[in-house]
Amino acid sequence: MFSMEYSNTYKILYLHTNITEMLETAITSVIIIAACVALLAIKIIVKKNGRFPNTHVGGNKHLAKKGIGCVQSQDREAQRRELMTPERMEEILNNQ
Secondary structure, eight states: OHHHHHHHHHHHHHHHHHHHHHHHHHHHHHHHHHHHHHHHTHHHHHSTTOOOOOOSGGGOHHHHHTTOOOHHHHHHHHHHHTOOOHHHHHHHHHTO
């Protein structure tokens, strides 16, 4: 009987220890991630009208001067110019 009670007590302590360690690890992870996000965004937080930099190709002034743009934007523009109507599709298929 004594060994059974000891065994149950040991299991409860072991479970409590595991849960405590898991919570400790989770809280530590959340704190580290929050610190990293804060450090990455410090310029944005401190600056009055701070924003993340525009790293998109279309937002680069030097590339725009050279006529280089975003492929997706160029594709969208080309599709607007040449709308694919059923008549146009039929014409293309008949000319092949």
